[in-house]
Amino acid sequence: MNEFTIWMQSNWYETGNLLSEFVFLAAGIWFARRILKTMRASQEQVGALLKLSVTGTITERQLPSAAAERSLANASPYWLTPSEVPPAKGPKLGETGPSRWTVARHGAVEWLQTPMSSGAVAPWRRAIRWLQSPAGH
Helix, strand or coil: CHHHHHHHHHCHHHHHHHHHHHHHHHHHHHHHHHHHHHHHHHHHHHHHHHHHHHHCCCCCCCCHHHHHHCCHHHCCCCCCCCCCCCCCCCCCCCCCCCCHHHHHHHHHHHHHHCCCCCCCCCHHHHHHHHHHCCCCC
């Protein structure tokens, strides 16, 4: 025990440095796991919204124990298999409303009526003028 304390007293800086490196490593691993969990939750939300927009029905979320038993092919409850995707429905022929040409003409008129610029100088042009101006003026 005496040799160990003497060694610790003579190498206190290296020991502290090693300890701080382990702390930073643990904090980095913890932070990476939190980011990955957040990304996974975000992906599942987007998947749920996509499935809702494609199928039009709300599905119940599976329990975590059931999720652990699923195979790798069914890793997410929001994965759409080809049998679950409903067939695309085309527009009905008897629909009433404006024709295609009317909608296209209206869109073109709106596009032509929008102003091309706000009248102010663009920020990137101001930056270029500032860089080109001589220093001190």
